[in-house]
Amino acid sequence: MNRRENKLGILGWLKLRGYSIEKLMYVAQRISGVGIIIFLLTHILNVGLVYAPTKELWEPPGIIGKAVLVILGIIVVFHTFNGVRLILAEYGFIVGKPRRAVYPYKMTSLSGRQRLAVYLVLAVFIIIFYFWIMVAFNLLGW
Amino acid sequence: MKESTKMLLHYITGFLILITGATHLIANNLVGFNWIKDTLWYPMSQGVFLAAVLYHAMNGLRVILVELFPGSSSGKIISIILTVVGIIFFVFGLYFLLVIFGGR
Amino acid sequence: MSEVRKIKFKVFRFNPAVDALPTWKVYEVEVDRGMTVLDVLLKIKEEKDPSLAVRYSCRQAVCGSCGMMINGKQRLACFTRVLELNSKVVVVEPLNNLPITRDLVTDFSDLFNKEKMVKPYIIRDDIEEMKNPTGMYLQKPEELLEYLQFADCIECGLCSSACPTYSTDHLFLTPMILNKAYRFSVDSRDKGLQYRLPIIDSEHGCWRCHFAAACSSVCPKGIDPAKSIQLLKKIITSAGIFKRMRKKEVQLTLRPHAAEPPT
Numbered sequence: 001m002n003r004r005e006n007k008l009g010i011l012g013w014l015k016l017r018g019y020s021i022e023k024l025m026y027v028a029q030r031i032s033g034v035g036i037i038i039f040l041l042t043h044i045l046n047v048g049l050v051y052a053p054t055k056e057l058w059e060p061p062g063i064i065g066k067a068v069l070v071i072l073g074i075i076v077v078f079h080t081f082n083g084v085r086l087i088l089a090e091y092g093f094i095v096g097k098p099r100r101a102v103y104p105y106k107m108t109s110l111s112g113r114q115r116l117a118v119y120l121v122l123a124v125f126i127i128i129f130y131f132w133i134m135v136a137f138n139l140l141g142w
Numbered sequence: 143m144k145e146s147t148k149m150l151l152h153y154i155t156g157f158l159i160l161i162t163g164a165t166h167l168i169a170n171n172l173v174g175f176n177w178i179k180d181t182l183w184y185p186m187s188q189g190v191f192l193a194a195v196l197y198h199a200m201n202g203l204r205v206i207l208v209e210l211f212p213g214s215s216s217g218k219i220i221s222i223i224l225t226v227v228g229i230i231f232f233v234f235g236l237y238f239l240l241v242i243f244g245g246r
Numbered sequence: 247m248s249e250v251r252k253i254k255f256k257v258f259r260f261n262p263a264v265d266a267l268p269t270w271k272v273y274e275v276e277v278d279r280g281m282t283v284l285d286v287l288l289k290i291k292e293e294k295d296p297s298l299a300v301r302y303s304c305r306q307a308v309c310g311s312c313g314m315m316i317n318g319k320q321r322l323a324c325f326t327r328v329l330e331l332n333s334k335v336v337v338v339e340p341l342n343n344l345p346i347t348r349d350l351v352t353d354f355s356d357l358f359n360k361e362k363m364v365k366p367y368i369i370r371d372d373i374e375e376m377k378n379p380t381g382m383y384l385q386k387p388e389e390l391l392e393y394l395q396f397a398d399c400i401e402c403g404l405c406s407s408a409c410p411t412y413s414t415d416h417l418f419l420t421p422m423i424l425n426k427a428y429r430f431s432v433d434s435r436d437k438g439l440q441y442r443l444p445i446i447d448s449e450h451g452c453w454r455c456h457f458a459a460a461c462s463s464v465c466p467k468g469i470d471p472a473k474s475i476q477l478l479k480k481i482i483t484s485a486g487i488f489k490r491m492r493k494k495e496v497q498l499t500l501r502p503h504a505a506e507p508p509t
Contacts, residue, residue: 006346010210012413015342018319019408019460022472026410026458030206037199044192044231048238080160087153089457092480095473098395100456109460109476135171142174145453146483209415209454217449 020110021118029082031076039072066136073132081124085117155194163193185243192235200228220244249279253328255286257298259337261348271295277328283338284312284323287350299349307466310402315339316349318405318463341407354403360419363445364427369438389434396429396474398467405461405471417450421461421471424452428478443482452478 008015013027088094089109094117096108108114134140165187169178205230207220251446252274260268273290303309305324312323317337327335344352370376399422401441404410419427427446431439446452455475462472 006340006342006344006352007416008342008413010414012343013410015318015410018463019458020463022457022459023410023463026456029456033199033202034206037203040195040199041231044235045236048234080163083156084160086457087156090153090476090479091483092473093478095476096470098392098473098477100391101395101398101468101470103468105465107459107462107465107468107470107473109457109462109470109473140172142172144447145449145451146447146479149453149479150483205454209411209418210447212415212417212450 022110022114023120024134025082025085025118029086031077032079035075036079039068051142069136070133073129073136077125077129077132078121081121085114085121088117089114148201152198155198158190158194159198162187162194166191185239186241188243189236192232192239196228196232196235200224249329250276251329253277253286253333254335255290256335256337257287257290257350259298259349260346262346263348279327279329280372281328282324283314283316283321283326283328283336286328287323287338291294295433299347299351310400313341313352313402313404313407315341315407320404320407322402322466324402326497330351335509341403343407343409343413344403347457352403356416357401357403357406357413357422360423361426364386364419365438365442366426366430367496368430368433368436369441370435371437380431385434392434393429395431396425396469396471399425399429399469399471400467402466404464404466405469408460408464409455410458410460411454411456415450418454419445419451421475424478425469425471427452428481429475431478431481439481447476447482452482 013030016024016027094113096114097110099106099108131140135142165178165184169173169184170176203223204220204224207224208217211220254344255273255275257273258268258269267393273294275286275289277286282305284300284302284305287298289455291298291300298325300312301311302324304311307322307325310322313320314323315321316323316326317331318331320341323338338350340346340350341352344354345356347353378449401422402420405425406422409421410420411418412420426440429437431442452475455472457472457476459472462470465471
């Protein structure tokens with residue numbers, strides 16, 4: 001890397017200290033997205049190459065299978081609900097109205113409805129992930 | 143296709159994945175809801191699921207790669223490669239769906 | 247009783263014309279309450295090391311010249327009080343993601359080139375009125391409020407330095423520029439959104455923003471560029487385009503001509 005160019009590159013994504021929680025959610029969304037793609041492509045090939053799907057196909061046996069399910073649960077549930085928040089934010093619905101910039105400044109995109117949406121995403125994540133784990137370990141009679 | 147259309151589709155498919163994907167998980171994992179797999183519209187919803195998730199995934203990868211490797215020619219190359227990969231997986235998945243649900 | 251403390255300043259030193267690698271120089275300075283980082287840097291220049299290169303001008307946070315990394319975060323040097331940092335060592339570096347000219351001075355030419363591409367001026371089609379004005383273009387208070395916050399930008403570049411997309415993608419139209427594009431596009435006096443669209447709605451335009459909101463968390467003037475970029479996305483997706491794209495003939499080189507001097 002040309003020192004004069006001074007670009008942080010992909011390490012710039014890891015610079016989280018001093019910035020808002022939304023930056024952390026952005027990095028987590030990217031990483032979970034790539035993780036889901038890896039699972040997705042192997043899952044399509046896996047299930048498709050044997051025509052009669054049974055549970056052993058998408059869940060490798062033993063402890064590895066359970067570990068895969070847990071990690072998959074974390075990334076899928078997070079990516080989904082954070083994605084819903086991002087759709088609402090990126091079309092400008094929850095970022096707040098323009099207001100006069102008077103000191104002390106209040107960034108409406110980092111407070112108000114959008115920050116509430118962040119907390120809701122984390123809360124819903126915990127709830128849905130709990131159900132995911134219950135089903136994964138056959139603890140739910142449904 | 144304009145960039146704004148590609149991203150609008152990205153968000154629409156994201157929402158479709160939420161619905162069809164939830165159906166997929168519930169019908170396959172919760173024993174009490176296994177009957178969903180036998181309904182008429184389940185295979186069609188899974189076809190929609192396959193198309194939506196492949197578009198969303200390939201577009202998402204394209205966005206990440208275009209940001210990591212910017213350049214006027216790299217954008218085109220990345221788009222073409224990912225479109226081809228997406229179509230291959232879609233055809234493969236569709237074939238599998240037809241085999242497994244072909245009876246109906 | 248004055249609150250004088252000795253604080254160590256670890257300053258990044260690099261002259262690309264001469265040095266192969268950057269170095270860090272440590273200066274120990276007595277800092278009083280209220281002294282800003284810029285005051286300290288100028289004191290270092292005066293008393294210890296005149297070769298330190300620093301960009302500054304107004305020293306009151308309105309010119310946007312003194313942006314730098316102070317203890318790992320983008321800040322204006324004239325706006326940051328040393329004792330409020332609460333740290334025995336203060337690390338001062340040039341802004342991330344911008345080319346280094348020398349020591350703490352970074353090169354803004356990439357940002358200014360992108361600003362020209364996005365046509366940061368009011369574009370109208372009533373040429374006759376603009377050449378021979380008969381009155382003012384009126385604007386209601388609500389219309390003013392739609393863009394006023396985003397017009398306060400001092401172009402300090404802290405937002406672009408903090409943006410995670412700009413750290414990997416040098417073609418990205420930075421938050422600073424996208425904010426400017428929105429400020430003009432949503433101005434009720436402007437009819438030029440269709441001319442900015444090709445550059446904003448491109449592969450490296452506003453859609454490479456993913457709302458990490460690092461820009462808004464470092465902005466020293468309360469602009470909230472993250473908000474303006476999301477609102478920009480709203481107006482350029484299909485529905486926005488039908489409302490805004492009026493099929494009128496507008497000359498591309500449109501700038502309000504200066505009134506002819508009376509003869």
